[in-house]
Amino acid sequence: MDVWSSLMDGFATALTPMNFLYAVIGVLLGTAVGVLPGLGPAMTVALLLPVTYALEPTSAFIMFAGIYYGGMYGGSTTSILLNTPGESSSVVTAIEGNKMAKAGRAAQALATAAIGSFVAGTIGTALLAVCAPIVVQFAVSLGAPSYFAIMVLALLAVTAVLGSSRLRGFASLALGLAIGLVGIDSVTGQRRLTFGQPLLADGLDIVVVAVAIFAVGEALWVAAHLRRTPLHAIPVGQPWMGKSDWKRSWKPWLRGTAFGFPFGALPAGGAEIPTFLSYVTEKRLSKHPEEFGKGAIEGVAGPEAANNAAAAGTLTPMLALGLPTNATAAVMLAAFTSYGIQPGPQLFSSQGPLVWALIASLFIGNLLLLLINLPLAPMWAKLLQLPRPYLYAGILFFATLGAYSVNLQAFDLVLLLVLGTLGFMMRRFGLPVLPLILGVILGPRIEGQLRKTLQLSAGDPAGLFSEPIAVVVYIIVGLILLWPLLFKLFRRTRPAPKTAVPANSGATVPREVGGSVSHGSHRADGPADGDGDG
Amino acid sequence: MSSLISGLKGRAELGVALLLGAAGVLVFLDANRLVTPYSQSDPVGPKTVPYIVAGLLLVCAVLLAVNVIRGGQGEAEGGEDVDLTHPADWKTILPLAGAFILNILLIDWAGWVISGTVLFWGSVLALGSRHYIRDGLISVALSLLTFYGFYLGLGIALPAGLLEGIL
Known part of the structure; x- marks a missing residue:
């Protein structure tokens, strides 16, 4: 089908008064919750999931679009005004953004972040609209073996590439896969890990798992280490930018977008790597390199654009392949399935109008963000002063409400507490949260593809390699697993200075950059904190 | 005995390894208990994936225990309102x-x-x-x-x- 006409149909659906209202509510809710410290976009979506249950799918997803971008934008406000990023993807924004705010240029920092997010989000969404159908065309030709391989790649990539400890990543992944096993096996009807408990037969509700790990785990963790004297938020007036600010911002916006989208679309993409790359690039290209570290506007404009473009990029594999690559997309995928909608190549043909309405409302949400957030910024900044006891008690309150309202069973609250304790423990001992969530969501799907593959090959393991794409993907998987080994060899032949972290051999930056953020700097190299998205 | 206690002090992370190990054993035993006749339409069966997951859990448990005993440590997570300088309250x-x-x-x-x-x-x-x-x-x-x-x-x-x- 023609992209343009489908998109216009999408706009027609999304712009009906009721749906438009849902988009506005989504943007407002998303931003408000996203601004609150301690609440990343993934948690925002998880907490607000129950609110959308009563709506019909189209309206619900239009609201999600607003919540998604709103939550993202809210995070950058927090990091600029508080200097302690809620999401690992906002770490870089905090470096220059908070310096600008301290130097009395908070208004400009917020403005360049908001407008940059708008520019990047719009371009990113346009790229999504163009790319997703192409990926779909490619994906419909894929069979179970390729799907199996691609899902394995996504899990391994997220586990092995992001985060500071691969071992702890795999531990988290294994726990997630185990949680995903609970319930009746769909093929044979056998009960697995239910311990005779009928309430476990349907498996664990993904909303309960996500809310427990993200919200309850986080609230308990913060409660244990609550700062005695809350950080001081810098007050801010109406965001605006002068002529020179525009001149210095527009190129970083575009370059940031170029970094963000492709990385977001990759299986282990996330927003950390492109935001760091964007920061380094801007520092190198800037005419005012001396301002970096003291509040250079380029250092806010580029990474913020990269962050939002990555957010749009993430939706490409999510919609076209049913493959979530970050926590927020994983929770959204869970939302899709709770409506009985299976994301994947068939989605565009079976639920065409819904998908295009979602994409159209991403455009609308983006514009609304700009229109709403520039004037409302001072009000959002006030949210940062919410007394912490109310904030974290509120998180627990709404987490309970959300988890309970799914099935109206007190048993779900017991699960919430147990898994919340698990989330607490993971934060205490440095186990990343993202692999667990992806394991829970992708585990059953991977198993399904594996069984389909071997069913087609009548049990012959060679069936796993029966498609060329699958073979290529396994080679990439092998490279990722062997990467530390190759890296050591590389280092031995050419001793590099203080190289560290992710997928990119040239990325010497993350640790150095991370080190210059005063609080929560270790998040820079431990990005798999669950909000690791863009 | 006292050397054992001092050796365990600050190694609370071994508890994580223990938890992983216990989970691994649990998944293994649960899968082991399933009885399924071999079926042409489902050669993988409901046991294979649990076995793999159990194996992964056990391997992680062992590696993590080794890592912790050798002095490895997971980084506690920071955040806006998190002050890691004081112990868990x-x-x-x-x-x-x-x-x-x-x-x-x-x-x-x-x-x-x-x-x-x-x-x-x-x-x-x-x-x-x-x-x-x-x-x-x-x-x-x-x-x-x-x-x-x-x-x-x-x-x-x-x-x-x-x-x-x-x-």
Whole structure:
């Protein structure tokens, strides 16, 4: 089908008064919750999931679009005004953004972040609209073996590439896969890990798992280490930018977008790597390199654009392949399935109008963000002063409400507490949260593809390699697993200075950059904190 | 004995390895108990993946234990309101968990408005607020608002419990 006409149909659906209202509510809710410290976009979506249950799918997803971008934008406000990023993807924004705010240029920092997010989000969404159908065309030709391989790649990539400890990543992944096993096996009807408990037969509700790990785990963790004297938020007036600010911002916006989208679309993409790359690039290209570290506007404009473009990029594999690559997309995928909608190549043909309405409302949400957030910024900044006891008690309150309202069973609250304790423990001992969530969501799907593959090959393991794409993907998987080994060899032949972290051999930056953020700097190299998205 | 204790001190992370190991054994035993005849249409069967997961859990448990004994340590997670310089504050956590458990016990019997009030008020108290009356009023207001909000706005009837007929 023609992209343009489908998109216009999408706009027609999304712009009906009721749906438009849902988009506005989504943007407002998303931003408000996203601004609150301690609440990343993934948690925002998880907490607000129950609110959308009563709506019909189209309206619900239009609201999600607003919540998604709103939550993202809210995070950058927090990091600029508080200097302690809620999401690992906002770490870089905090470096220059908070310096600008301290130097009395908070208004400009917020403005360049908001407008940059708008520019990047719009371009990113346009790229999504163009790319997703192409990926779909490619994906419909894929069979179970390729799907199996691609899902394995996504899990391994997220586990092995992001985060500071691969071992702890795999531990988290294994726990997630185990949680995903609970319930009746769909093929044979056998009960697995239910311990005779009928309430476990349907498996664990993904909303309960996500809310427990993200919200309850986080609230308990913060409660244990609550700062005695809350950080001081810098007050801010109406965001605006002068002529020179525009001149210095527009190129970083575009370059940031170029970094963000492709990385977001990759299986282990996330927003950390492109935001760091964007920061380094801007520092190198800037005419005012001396301002970096003291509040250079380029250092806010580029990474913020990269962050939002990555957010749009993430939706490409999510919609076209049913493959979530970050926590927020994983929770959204869970939302899709709770409506009985299976994301994947068939989605565009079976639920065409819904998908295009979602994409159209991403455009609308983006514009609304700009229109709403520039004037409302001072009000959002006030949210940062919410007394912490109310904030974290509120998180627990709404987490309970959300988890309970799914099935109206007190048993779900017991699960919430147990898994919340698990989330607490993971934060205490440095186990990343993202692999667990992806394991829970992708585990059953991977198993399904594996069984389909071997069913087609009548049990012959060679069936796993029966498609060329699958073979290529396994080679990439092998490279990722062997990467530390190759890296050591590389280092031995050419001793590099203080190289560290992710997928990119040239990325010497993350640790150095991370080190210059005063609080929560270790998040820079431990990005798999669950909000690791863009 | 004392050397063992000092060796274990600061190695609380071994508990994580233990948990992973226990989970691995549990998954293995559970899968082992399944009986399925071989079927042409499902050569993989319901046991294969649990075995793989159990194996992964056990391998991770062993590697993590080795890592911790050799001095490896996971980095605790930071955040806006997290101050890692002081140790975990159990005087906050335990009352907080208490409020949560109280809510679980009360929700079906006393209803959401009462249990939610207890939950919020107890949590705020545990987290260090000392405005007892203001907090109480906020708790009641929040519970009532969400009760009616969910009922009227979303069509979800939260349990009314003891207040059945009044609300």
